[in-house]
Amino acid sequence: MAGRARGDPRVVLSYLILAAGSVVVAFPFIWMVASSLKPLTEIFDVRFLPTQPTLENYAEVLTRTQFPRWFANSLIIAAITTVSVAFFDALVGYALAKLQFPGRGLIFVLILATLMIPTEMLVIPWYIMSSANGWINTYWGIMFPGLITAFGIFLIRQFMSGVPDELLDAGRIDGVGEFGLFWRIALPQVKPAMAALCIFTFLGNWNAFLWPMIVIQTPNMRTLPVGLALFSGEAGSSWNLIMAGSALAIIPVLLVFLVLQRQIIEGIVLTGLRN
Amino acid sequence: MVTQVAAARPLRRGLRIGQQRALWAYLFLAVPLLFFAGIRILPAISSLYISVHEWNIISPVRPYVGLANFQTLSGDPRFAHAAINTVRYVLVGIPAQMVLGLGLALLLQRIVRFRGLFRALYFMPFITPIVAASWVWQWMYSQHLGPLNKILLGVGLPAQGFLRDPDQALYAVAAMVVWQYLGFQVVIFLAGLEAIPRVYYEAAQVDGATGWRLFWRITLPLLNPTIVFSVVYSTIVYLQLFTQVLNMTFQDQGGPLATTLTLVLYVYQLGFQRFRMGEAAAATAILFVVILTITLLQMKILSKPVEY
Numbered sequence: 097m098a099g100r101a102r103g104d105p106r107v108v109l110s111y112l113i114l115a116a117g118s119v120v121v122a123f124p125f126i127w128m129v130a131s132s133l134k135p136l137t138e139i140f141d142v143r144f145l146p147t148q149p150t151l152e153n154y155a156e157v158l159t160r161t162q163f164p165r166w167f168a169n170s171l172i173i174a175a176i177t178t179v180s181v182a183f184f185d186a187l188v189g190y191a192l193a194k195l196q197f198p199g200r201g202l203i204f205v206l207i208l209a210t211l212m213i214p215t216e217m218l219v220i221p222w223y224i225m226s227s228a229n230g231w232i233n234t235y236w237g238i239m240f241p242g243l244i245t246a247f248g249i250f251l252i253r254q255f256m257s258g259v260p261d262e263l264l265d266a267g268r269i270d271g272v273g274e275f276g277l278f279w280r281i282a283l284p285q286v287k288p289a290m291a292a293l294c295i296f297t298f299l300g301n302w303n304a305f306l307w308p309m310i311v312i313q314t315p316n317m318r319t320l321p322v323g324l325a326l327f328s329g330e331a332g333s334s335w336n337l338i339m340a341g342s343a344l345a346i347i348p349v350l351l352v353f354l355v356l357q358r359q360i361i362e363g364i365v366l367t368g369l370r371n
Numbered sequence: 372m373v374t375q376v377a378a379a380r381p382l383r384r385g386l387r388i389g390q391q392r393a394l395w396a397y398l399f400l401a402v403p404l405l406f407f408a409g410i411r412i413l414p415a416i417s418s419l420y421i422s423v424h425e426w427n428i429i430s431p432v433r434p435y436v437g438l439a440n441f442q443t444l445s446g447d448p449r450f451a452h453a454a455i456n457t458v459r460y461v462l463v464g465i466p467a468q469m470v471l472g473l474g475l476a477l478l479l480q481r482i483v484r485f486r487g488l489f490r491a492l493y494f495m496p497f498i499t500p501i502v503a504a505s506w507v508w509q510w511m512y513s514q515h516l517g518p519l520n521k522i523l524l525g526v527g528l529p530a531q532g533f534l535r536d537p538d539q540a541l542y543a544v545a546a547m548v549v550w551q552y553l554g555f556q557v558v559i560f561l562a563g564l565e566a567i568p569r570v571y572y573e574a575a576q577v578d579g580a581t582g583w584r585l586f587w588r589i590t591l592p593l594l595n596p597t598i599v600f601s602v603v604y605s606t607i608v609y610l611q612l613f614t615q616v617l618n619m620t621f622q623d624q625g626g627p628l629a630t631t632l633t634l635v636l637y638v639y640q641l642g643f644q645r646f647r648m649g650e651a652a653a654a655t656a657i658l659f660v661v662i663l664t665i666t667l668l669q670m671k672i673l674s675k676p677v678e679y
Contacts, residue, residue: 123518218415
């Protein structure tokens with residue numbers, strides 16, 4: 097493996113295969129953007145690129161559907177959920193890693209065990225619960241199942257275990273309260289793990305579909321995925337509009353990815369291999 | 372100095388400080404514990420309770436029916452389709468994802484320039500909203516007007532039915548799912564490959580081993596924990612396929628002729644389109660047992676020490 101020359105045909109071949117593969121992987125994105133720029137008259141055309149590119153499809157999706165509203169709904173729900181998950185998961189992860197109290201092991205095992213319950217098993221009771229409490233078709237109803245996650249607690253607990261006790265003891269001597277020890281001393285020590293947790297929680301909620309599809313009932317409450325699914329179902333063969341809608345849903349996420357690429361990929365390694 | 376003082380304090384006021392800290396811990400845990408009890412554990416028990424009752428959301432009468440819902444499912448041809456299809460997704464998608472993922476990771480390991488760029492390109496589908504990607508793929512597969520058939524016709528091959536063809540639809544959906552998870556798989560394999568100590572390769576090269584022998588004798592065995600983790604993780608993901616299937620076959624969910632129907636999609640149809648909550652809950656109980664078994668098996672396999 098070591099010391100391979102630059103002109104090695106096997107390295108050149110590697111580049112060629114990787115380049116060909118990435119064209120295949122990127123093709124749906126390119127096709128989506130190309131189609132979204134085509135006027136309706138060209139949408140079934142043989143040509144790959146639009147001859148007369150237009151932004152009309154985007155304008156129509158943004159003005160004739162509730163797309164901006166769905167976007168805002170998704171943003172609000174994903175943001176609130178992420179803040180809640182970050183706070184509670186970190187707090188519990190800290191308590192389980194750094195505080196001594198009777199029942200610690202049992203509580204940790206109980207929380208971990210909930211990871212084995214598949215979401216599908218819970219949606220029926222959640223629906224019944226939501227109907228009984230008037231949560232159907234509300235932000236709260238869409239958000240409540242995801243406000244604290246066992247996975248995040250597990251992740252943060254692992255990292256909190258690495259925070260030296262001496263640091264906390266020094267804080268105690270300086271008169272820092274128990275909450276301050278968590279908030280001001282321990283939390284800054286696990287920033288990379290917190291960043292990964294926040295990014296994945298946000299993306300997960302931004303993309304969530306099964307439960308929102310069940311609990312949302314009116315067009316104005318739809319999240320972006322639910323809005324896009326139902327709008328596309330109704331748009332028939334207006335593929336130019338469906339592609340513009342898809343592009344509007346995908347492009348912001350890709351931009352975020354480009355900015356946070358390193359954290360996201362490192363986070364995957366961090367979280368994936370720690371399972 | 373600091374540790375000495377800290378160690379000295381509990382000697383003097385140990386019990387009281389210990390109790391105080393325990394109280395703080397319970398205070399920190401109070402809301403999350405209520406959450407897990409109310410939103411995860413009780414609903415899971417409630418789901419099992421519903422699965423042995425006739426439960427129609429409209430009707431107030433919900434009699435206990437024992438295992439009748441499970442019996443109904445076992446005689447329901449649509450449930451059988453959904454179960455068999457779900458296993459087929461696993462058997463088709465996961466080998467493809469593993470082989471392609473490992474191949475790409477090995478290629479990426481071989482190059483130096485543009486490694487980050489390629490990795491990012493392959494990773495893009497993984498963070499793309501699934502609903503949007505599913506509609507793009509639905510159009511890519513479109514029978515007469517989609518780009519794939521245009522390409523096929525362009526090179527003189529016959530057009531294919533893809534999502535409209537009962538023999539092809541499941542593979543067409545599986546291809547999209549593989550596309551989506553490939554980049555994730557590559558990242559996991561790259562991390563696994565980088566964790567293999569260089570000295571093993573160097574030692575083997577001294578012994579005269581090259582190419583394939585290095586791969587079979589060193590890379591693959593040492594990558595085993597990563598492979599086991601990936602297979603289990605992906606199996607659980609594939610067992611819960613829903614969003615892609617619903618959106619790629621929107622007008623005929625799970626079609627054509629129920630050939631793409633998955634367990635979770637069927638649960639959704641039973642529970643929320645036909646309001647047969649009892650049967651839907653019974654189906655999720657079966658899914659739960661399957662996932663639990665796989666997870667426990669994984670723990671057993673992965674807890675074995677790797678021998679170098």
